[in-house]
Amino acid sequence: MRQTVNAFAKPIxxxxxxxxxxxxxxxxxxxxxxxSLRRLGIQAIExxxxxxxxxxxxxxxxxxLVLTDIxxxxxNGLEFVQHLRSHANPxxxxxxxxxxxxxxxxxxxxxxxxxGTFGYIVKPPRLETLKAKIELALR
Amino acid sequence: MASTKAASDxxxxxxxxxxxxxxxxxxxxxLKQAGTIVWNGPVGVFEFAAFENGTRVLAQAIAESSAFxxxxxxxxxxxxxxxxxxxDIGYISTGGGAFLEVLEGKTLPAFEVLERRAQxxxxxxxxxxxxxxxxxxxxxxxxxxxxxxxxxxxQGNLAEIETALAAGDVxxxxxxxxxxxxxxxxxxxxxxxxxxxxxxxLSKTEPALTVSPLYASLSPRLHxxxxxxxxxxxxx
Numbered sequence: 001m002r003q004t005v006n007a008f009a010k011p012i013x014x015x016x017x018x019x020x021x022x023x024x025x026x027x028x029x030x031x032x033x034x035x036s037l038r039r040l041g042i043q044a045i046e047x048x049x050x051x052x053x054x055x056x057x058x059x060x061x062x063x064x065l066v067l068t069d070i071x072x073x074x075x076n077g078l079e080f081v082q083h084l085r086s087h088a089n090p091x092x093x094x095x096x097x098x099x100x101x102x103x104x105x106x107x108x109x110x111x112x113x114x115x116g117t118f119g120y121i122v123k124p125p126r127l128e129t130l131k132a133k134i135e136l137a138l139r
Numbered sequence: 140m141a142s143t144k145a146a147s148d149x150x151x152x153x154x155x156x157x158x159x160x161x162x163x164x165x166x167x168x169x170l171k172q173a174g175t176i177v178w179n180g181p182v183g184v185f186e187f188a189a190f191e192n193g194t195r196v197l198a199q200a201i202a203e204s205s206a207f208x209x210x211x212x213x214x215x216x217x218x219x220x221x222x223x224x225x226x227d228i229g230y231i232s233t234g235g236g237a238f239l240e241v242l243e244g245k246t247l248p249a250f251e252v253l254e255r256r257a258q259x260x261x262x263x264x265x266x267x268x269x270x271x272x273x274x275x276x277x278x279x280x281x282x283x284x285x286x287x288x289x290x291x292x293x294q295g296n297l298a299e300i301e302t303a304l305a306a307g308d309v310x311x312x313x314x315x316x317x318x319x320x321x322x323x324x325x326x327x328x329x330x331x332x333x334x335x336x337x338x339x340x341l342s343k344t345e346p347a348l349t350v351s352p353l354y355a356s357l358s359p360r361l362h363x364x365x366x367x368x369x370x371x372x373x374x375x
Contacts, residue, residue, distance in 0.1 A: 028292050032276070033286045039277045044368035062259050065240040071317055072163065100320035106231060118186060122213045123321040136184065 001008075015066040017033075019044040021061060021120060023054040023099070029123060032062070033067060036130050058084070058092055065137055070101040070108060077101075081115045096105065096137045099129030100125065141189040143273065153261075158193035167200035176201055176208040179226075179239055182216045194218050202227035211238035253373030265328060266364030269371060272326035287369050292321065299362055304351045312350060314344040319361075331360055 020042055021042045024030045029045045037045050045103040048054035052075045054068065066084075070077040077099060087093045099112045111121060118137035121129060143159055158166075163182075170176060178201060185194035201208050202224040210219060211232035219225055232238040272282040296315045303311035316339040323332045334357055342350045 005287045026318045026321060027294070028285060028288050028325075029318075031288050032322065032325055035276055035281050035285065071314065073314075102317055102323050104216055106216055106225045109217050110223070110225075113217060120213060122219050124325050126275070127277070137184075 004011055004030065007044060013068045015138075016043065018042050018134070019063040020046075020064055020134075021057060021059065021063040022047045023051065023066065023072070023077065024073040025049050025069060028038070029100075030116065032124055033130075036101060036125070036127055039127060039133070040131055051075030051077060051083070054080055055083055058095070061126075062091070064096065065134065066095055066097045067100055067121075070112060078115065080112055081117070084131045085116060098133055098137055153210065156187075157185075157190040159193065160196075163193045163196040167196050169181065170197065170200040170206070171204050173204060173206040176206045177210050177239075178210040178215055181214050185218055191221075197224060198224055207316040209238075209242075212236075222244040233287060263365065264332040266324060266360055267367035267371065268328045271324075271328075275325045282326065283372060286372055289290040289322070289326070290365060290368055290372070292315070293361070293365060297358065297365075300354065301358070304315060304347050304354055309342055309350050312347070312354070313339060316342055327364060331364060334360070 020037055022030055022032065022045060024035045027049075030049070034045055034047060036123060044063075046057050046063065047078070048057045050072045051068075055075075055084075056067070059064075066081075067136075068077040068080060075083075075110075081097050081099075084097070085093050086094050096118050097116070099117050099123045100123050101108060101122045104120075104122045109120060118131040121133055125133075141156070144153075145159070149155060176198075182197060183193045184191045185191040198218055199222065201300050202212075202222075206299040207229045208227075209230045209232065210216070212226050216231065218226070219228060219231065220302060225231065269282070276282040296319055300312045300315045303309070303315070316335060320332070320335050320339045323335055338350070338353055338357055343354065
């Protein structure tokens with residue numbers, strides 16, 4: 001059998017139409033990720049500095065993708081996504097989530113993966129990595 | 140609609156998102172007979188249940204093999220975590236491309252710089268890499284914008300680390316080193332970023348008594364980086 005994996009050949013959603021919520025407690029990283037998203041043509045971007053404020057922004061901003069850090073205070077990224085998954089609104093509990101972390105340890109990945117993530121990005125992501133993960137999530 | 144078909148039946152507009160069951164079984168049989176296994180990536184889009192079979196079969200074969208196994212790369216680690224086989228892998232590296240280069244016998248830039256530095260005595264190393272910064276941010280204007288945030292944030296981070304370590308609070312120092320580790324590769328040299336990675340890792344398990352002297356030797360370089368960034372920002 002031919003063995004090729006080409007997950008990115010046919011993006012079905014224009015990135016420019018995406019609405020992305022970036023959750024990270026570090027201002028430098030938020031600035032970096034927002035800059036990267038704008039380079040990809042995404043204009044509708046909101047940011048939050050922790051899980052609790054991200055939950056509030058979810059309701060008003062209505063994103064179709066969330067990029068979230070893991071190690072944050074007072075509510076970390078794993079707790080934030082657990083809250084999303086248990087939300088009554090299907091638009092929120094089925095939200096597409098990509099984790100971003102400087103921590104690629106198997107134990108952290110082991111906690112993140114069962115939460116229904118569409119990807120895991122080691123920070124800081126290169127532009128092409130970010131684009132590939134977003135296109136895959138929005139497919 | 141996902142379907143399984145032979146390579147000869149694949150249409151020109153089909154997306155191939157996983158290896159087929161026959162290929163997976165053939166590879167699994169080879170893995171079980173191997174003496175050494177190097178695993179550098181999943182074979183399909185395993186994040187989706189419909190396309191995880193190949194990666195799952197290979198992961199299980201690697202776990203069950205008596206071979207010495209080495210795995211590396213972020214996506215590989217995610218697969219290892221998903222299938223719960225950490226304990227069955229001989230060595231897990233968080234590096235991806237870098238880990239393959241070491242296996243090829245190449246010298247990584249950070250090691251090379253540190254080696255040269257050791258041979259030449261303790262010469263100060265530059266910490267700021269503006270070319271990398273422009274590449275990561277897309278333009279010099281964007282780099283300058285983020286560096287203004289860096290100056291304020293990092294200055295605060297370094298002061299907090301010093302205060303925390305003086306109080307024996309290594310958990311706070313680890314949290315702040317973790318933040319610095321995340322953003323340093325945007326604009327700093329590999330050598331400096333790697334030193335922060337090493338200290339952040341140590342600070343997860345070691346007490347303040349161990350971490351403090353190591354941070355004291357790294358701190359001048361981090362402050363030096365801030366100085367280099369300020370000089371860069373002062374240029375017209």
